[in-house]
Amino acid sequence: MSFAKLSASIAKRGSNLCIGLDPAVEKIPPFLSRHEDPVLEFNSRIIEATSDVACAYKLNTAFYEILGERGWRTFRETLALIPEDTYVIADCKRSDVGNSAKQYAETFFGYFGVDSATVNPYMGYDSLEPFLGFKGKDIYALAVTSNKGANDFQLIDVGGKKLYELVLEKLSQWNTAGNIGAVVGATQGEYLARIRTEYPRIPLLIPGIGAQGGSVEDVARAIAAEGAPVLVNVSRDVIFAGNGEDFAAGAREKALYYKTLLKG
């Protein structure tokens, strides 16, 4: 069953918290610079300190790509440090025509072996299809994102509903194997509640609490409602909780804080 690994990880840890491993180089504790790969060392310590609290880790490829080929090595080596039973998302938001989408699916599900990847739905079904063919792998398609730009297209009216609603309708139709989830920003509280009620069977990945300012109460309500697994991602606010030698302990504390907060 798809999303089964996620459900098991949530149950085991009693936690819906996903930690975003987005190691912006300029924010990494300076003392780590003595290590050969400070980013990897940073990720390693965060994972070690939080892996019993985080049911999932999400790696945004933007923060690795910027480091060139070395960044992709760090990406790969970070994945190897995550416990087997923890759910892993490549937050790559890829989108392309079938032939190229196939390469992306193979990259993340085959080469890197992550459990899930985020995708951008603008190019339609055949841009997602290659990802859906991987057994035991899931995708999260962007529905309503946490940024201001969500207003430009996602929230416009398309014949009596909003574009993101049409996206969710289509995702539901395409979800025959049960391996499609949706990204809904925590800053979109009004829509989040509606989506959870109308599409209870679509797993949600919710970024936007913490640094982006989304409401934890809205998110806790979404988690409490009956339905598919809900993942709440926090990145900066957890991983950069501290800046000294004890930064990992600070991250753990913040992770525990969010884990509890999400229980409502």
Added chain:
Amino acid sequence: MSFAKLSASIAKRGSNLCIGLDPAVEKIPPFLSRHEDPVLEFNSRIIEATSDVACAYKLNTAFYEILGERGWRTFRETLALIPEDTYVIADCKRSDVGNSAKQYAETFFGYFGVDSATVNPYMGYDSLEPFLGFKGKDIYALAVTSNKGANDFQLIDVGGKKLYELVLEKLSQWNTAGNIGAVVGATQGEYLARIRTEYPRIPLLIPGIGAQGGSVEDVARAIAAEGAPVLVNVSRDVIFAGNGEDFAAGAREKALYYKTLLKG
């Protein structure tokens, strides 16, 4: 001026042809396997044989990412082989919230130093903004793509117009620095003609002729019309024209064929 480098390259070579360097490993001539990096050798020979015919090269990141960190080295080393006066597009179709979009913009325009990147507009203005701040760099945002999935969202009705038209309207509003172009698939002939007439000042990147079956006549008409520079991309049909020792000569022949054909 933005897109100035592209206009100069088109004028110098008398060509609107962009060659897509999408080196799917399984299609590379087998004899190249004796080289340390067959993909780089392949790209090198294609560039050497076609750089007076192609006004631009487009590298789809999907075909490099699948090779892991080695693929990104090949990506970087390929860029170094392209003549200075040739326009270079990273076909990465990235999209993310501002903080992550900034990393992507820095990756492609800063670290890799390409002239242009493709982006997915679904997340709205602030997902494109970090790219727009780079002086002398351009973006191409997806409008109507060449795949069947274009029907799912891009071509739906949003209050008397199609979604892609709204995207173009917004792109026009945001295009204060003149560095925003649009991707319009050659398979979308009807829309291509309309876009060229209604948005003559938006530079177009047109994929979809060759392997994807778009009409060369439609595209030639778009080029001939007065307006911003038009780039037509062909990938597989040029780079995999041959499979033997003389594959680069075959690619050159195909490139010349398309260059002429695009003159209508």
